[in-house]
Amino acid sequence: xxxxxxxxxxxxxxxxxxxxxxxxxxxxxxxxxxxxxxxxxxxxxxxxxxxxxxxxxxxxxxxxxxxxxxxxxxxxxxxxxxxxxxxxxxx
Numbered sequence: 402x403x404x405x406x407x408x409x410x411x412x413x414x415x416x417x418x419x420x421x422x423x424x425x426x427x428x429x430x431x432x433x434x435x436x437x438x439x440x441x442x443x444x445x446x447x448x449x450x451x452x453x454x455x456x457x458x459x460x461x462x463x464x465x466x467x468x469x470x471x472x473x474x475x476x477x478x479x480x481x482x483x484x485x486x487x488x489x490x491x492x
Contacts, residue, residue: 409433431479434472438464450480 406420409429416422420478425433435443442464449460457477461468468476 427475428479428482430477431472434468435479436474446476447480450477 402417403419404413404424404441406413407426407429408423409425409432412426414422414426424430434454438446446457446464452459454477457480458470458473461473461476
C-alpha cells in the first residue's frame, strides 16, 4: 500500500499501484465531472436524484457524454453531500 494525499483536497488515501498515487480521490474526480456538465444537465440530474438514486443514475447515463458506472455512483455520492447552496443556478 502506498500512502498519499489527494491532489485536489489533500485527504489522505492509500493506493495499491504506484501509478495511482497521484490521482485525485473519488470525490474530487466526481466534482470535476459535475463541474464539466452544462447547467441544464446538472438541473436534470439533480431533479432526477430527488426522485431517487436509480432515476439519478439513469439521468447521468442520458447525459452527453454519458456518465457511466462506477463514476455515476461517485457523482451521486458527491451530490448527496452537496448543500442547497451547491445547486446549479439558472442562467
